[in-house]
Amino acid sequence: MKREVAILGATGTVGQRFIELLQGHPWFEISVLAASERSAGKKYKEACKWRMETPMPEAVEDMTVVNTNLKEVKQAGNVDFVFSALPGSIAGPIEEEFAVEYPVVSKASAHRMKSDVPLIIPEVNPDHLQLISVQKKNRGWNGFISTDPNCSTIQLAITLKALMKFGVENVIVSTMQALSGAGYPGVPSLDIIDNVVPYISGEEEKMENETRKILGTFYGEEIQPANITISASCHRVNVKDGHLEAVYVGLEQKPTIEEVKEAFRNFVGEPQRLKLPTAPERPIIVKEEIDRPQPRFDRDAGKGMSVVVGRIREDPIMTVKYLCLGHNTIRGAAGAGILSAELMVKKGLL
Amino acid sequence: MKREVAILGATGTVGQRFIELLQGHPWFEISVLAASERSAGKKYKEACKWRMETPMPEAVEDMTVVNTNLKEVKQAGNVDFVFSALPGSIAGPIEEEFAVEYPVVSKASAHRMKSDVPLIIPEVNPDHLQLISVQKKNRGWNGFISTDPNCSTIQLAITLKALMKFGVENVIVSTMQALSGAGYPGVPSLDIIDNVVPYISGEEEKMENETRKILGTFYGEEIQPANITISASCHRVNVKDGHLEAVYVGLEQKPTIEEVKEAFRNFVGEPQRLKLPTAPERPIIVKEEIDRPQPRFDRDAGKGMSVVVGRIREDPIMTVKYLCLGHNTIRGAAGAGILSAELMVKKGLL
Amino acid sequence: MKREVAILGATGTVGQRFIELLQGHPWFEISVLAASERSAGKKYKEACKWRMETPMPEAVEDMTVVNTNLKEVKQAGNVDFVFSALPGSIAGPIEEEFAVEYPVVSKASAHRMKSDVPLIIPEVNPDHLQLISVQKKNRGWNGFISTDPNCSTIQLAITLKALMKFGVENVIVSTMQALSGAGYPGVPSLDIIDNVVPYISGEEEKMENETRKILGTFYGEEIQPANITISASCHRVNVKDGHLEAVYVGLEQKPTIEEVKEAFRNFVGEPQRLKLPTAPERPIIVKEEIDRPQPRFDRDAGKGMSVVVGRIREDPIMTVKYLCLGHNTIRGAAGAGILSAELMVKKGLL
């Protein structure tokens, strides 16, 4: 009785991560793999340069990849809903095509900032799923589009959510982001060996705008963005997985460091209360070691679904500063999509 | 008629960089190399694991290393002044011993924050050298101690100095620092491969305190620190040389981005006016490319003595944000010491 | 009814890997952790800078580390046998001290080439365990010492064993070895960033001598080394785990490439027949992809216990050439020791 799911963009790195994480999933089963014309008609194992470090699941090896369009996907198998791991540049119209018939849970950036499209982090703003009925009414679709935020945004927003009770006013964030965030082939090795690239196209705007929407309030028909000023500076470092972010937060109240730690440690959301299969026990883990979190040692915490926070200190200009780390292709991408879909199941949306 | 100089800590990485940079120096000549007991008595080429990428200068290969104490250094050759590249943990009493007789230009942290010790960046606070006469009076020394700031501080302070005319009020800085900043053997490879280490012992305090002193004002007898609030978060990345810093500055005035660029581009100091041999033509270079500065491509600008600035943007919380990059073992260490000594020559102090 | 084991050198990287791999082991349970005087008396979590990427097992966190000597280990708990993860330079006399009373399964190099000490790879030369009765007689010990080979040797010897039926005559091997092989702190990051270090002290001799002993024949009282000429050139590359070796083998017979592949694929040993808990299903995995094995993608095959072989080609000078890869701290170190101990259990030696 598992729900059957099609993966759009199945041969890319996010698509591969979806396939890896869906192995043995208790609720979802992959029924169709869709990719570009170049891959269509081939067996998945021939179409895909598999870049995960675990072997390709046998169940998908011999599945035939189909073209990413509604007609071919429908013919290829039974589909209850769709994960979109499409590149942001092409996702827009394709996702709209699929949403006419299917729920689309999208990792792509194309629709994130649309006023009737939810931008969901299950622990942070599950109520924003109410936008779906607005969207369906607006668009006249049988399906819908729900989106997951940008990888660097998700981990930041989770930590900010835990601080909202102290009154978050403004946020400065300086990132050290992993290579896998740029996809494959992504960053040329000659650009990053013995180097840092202090620019990621569109990333700073995404962090600034998406965070305000995620932390915003649903007022019946739309989201009122949170009144928080955010300033991001984004940098690529020579790390495979795991975005590290130095965060400085200005708060209305002046909690002690211990109160901030408690807020992080005690933070849970609906996924934890509903015991969703992919939900980490602790969305935020606080490290006490002076030199943590570190990407290689902390990115797999909570099977890659926990955000790890450390070095929480008073800040003489803002209020508090800390570091946060998340696995950018699990909590920041495929894991985020799966957790969102699990939440939608419980909400009766899938 | 060159001045003859002894190098204390000659076998360490900063000592090696002094030796490399002093090759062919028009004013200074190495007369004595001093290091720990383990090295004393050996030829330099046998005592030293040379880690520079240019070959060891022939002139030092066969020099006999002596113990780092005043008596042995005096016996070993004629000495006009001393460069100290000693580890901060042992530099304190040794430098005081030498200062009884010699001017000591020190890269070590031991004396930097002493009230009668100048902490010099030649382009920024050359007038602080006036502390030397205070110090000599206080201590009754024939020589003196003058110090150079911490590597990550120097490049930050140079850029802030250029902005002082707009009224610098507060500064948030998030660093991505190179491996060579930790010396040799320094950071184990297993700590940094596929990783970032978000902590460098003592570094944040140094950046915060030293910057205020450097940008402070000399009032006859002492330095009044600048009334600037600084918040640093320091992180080690997998880069050989070149510290990259994301800087957010709050200013009293609201200059345009173009005015900020102009301030950076037009910034010069005494080293440029005096045409000191090691002075870069431009202390600050402004890059217009969207993804610069980058450590590997920009650290050698101005022979490693220029600070390279880029991505200058308005900041919605502070006033302006930008990235700055400096070569941490040239402008941030040995080059800093040599430029300071050159300035002292012109000031009649050496 | 698990056998209780003491780990000597428990705070080093091999010791840590033993602890990680013994978590949940069906036959063995850690009863004592021993390390140097500096660690003795501390809780393990305080004595040890944990460098594994999985969290420290809770069972050891609060165990008190004892000094590495027989008396203190005996007092600390019940011990059935001992894993030695001691540095080769100090292991010699300590292991002899323990062997008076306990079986010692050692990863250290100190005793490997002794004529009455077995040098075991369970799939390759389990019969060499017969040396133990010779050794006990010689030495008058209640316990004994059995050793595991050097990490780069193990994976090579496993592949050669599979080829012995074709008559291995001589072997040229050129390695690209991982950083973890040098322990912690091990290789300084400044030595290996953007670099290769083409020398590893003692490694080439170990590969040449140990391989001949392992592939040798037990004649009642001693091992006659295999009559194979081996030439190794060992190089350190910027990889965390996983030694890659380019191997060129001269054979008496001239098997086809397909026959060589079959020999690799079909190779099994006693651990597989006995279904030892740590035995990989396939000791050798043959990859058909043109660009494999690769350290990051293949080192975890068979939970790090399989050797992965690829690019098997005819060689115009020798007979056949191929690449082989093994996880140097699992199959090449702690996993090797555990598998050896499992074999000894089945042989009635533990």
Place this chain on the structure above:
Amino acid sequence: MKREVAILGATGTVGQRFIELLQGHPWFEISVLAASERSAGKKYKEACKWRMETPMPEAVEDMTVVNTNLKEVKQAGNVDFVFSALPGSIAGPIEEEFAVEYPVVSKASAHRMKSDVPLIIPEVNPDHLQLISVQKKNRGWNGFISTDPNCSTIQLAITLKALMKFGVENVIVSTMQALSGAGYPGVPSLDIIDNVVPYISGEEEKMENETRKILGTFYGEEIQPANITISASCHRVNVKDGHLEAVYVGLEQKPTIEEVKEAFRNFVGEPQRLKLPTAPERPIIVKEEIDRPQPRFDRDAGKGMSVVVGRIREDPIMTVKYLCLGHNTIRGAAGAGILSAELMVKKGLL
């Protein structure tokens, strides 16, 4: 009176290296920069993503890039000869088009193995330039094509040439090659971080076939390849520049290690005798340190034109083994082309 040269493929990494190395060249001056249609019509500084670590020479910044065809290059400026830095896949017909009128000194692989095309290393086989008159006669061209070998071949062949007097019979070589050998964007960072890629398309065949041609003998009309068996295994490591090769050579004679070192140290060729501007004083540098050559520390020896050899040892299977290192984009690419052209000037061919 400098010769004027057009560079084909001027925006690629080899083209950039040509531009960098030709700065201030005493005999050659760049008159035309040609690249693909995408770049044609743009200023060089706009067409090119400059990847060198020295700044782009001012002289080329504003030159207008032209299309890589004979007509447009001719119109663009005076041309005495042509450097081809074209990709091997497209170089074939384009170079033939230019050779009708101009001498073409090519770094591309397209024509290397043609029987009437010289494959030149100036120190090794300058007499092979005699093929040019054969070629001109065959083809009826006013110009000609002369080629430089593959980067990994050049450094190997130089060391083998020095050993030819001992009778080189067979050669096994295992490479650890730098990222820049794959051009730009080249190797994705996600392929090489914490990894080795043990395959480089076509590289092993090039090393085996080109070396035999280079070391072969010119018999009036053609080259008789050297009767040497070569077996290469090629691997990509995480190094920016500098190919390191582990070499095992079987020799007819059995020279001592000291005699081999002498042969390397004393090796010079026509470039040294003719004092060509780009010729290194010593084509081969022998390092005595146990752990050299290393890419980062030795690739710039002789301004990147020397091959650095170390760890010369007897080999129990072949005769001698050693490591050799060369800068793959200087001695292995652009520097090779320039040195060849300098030789041709002296031979009256340009």
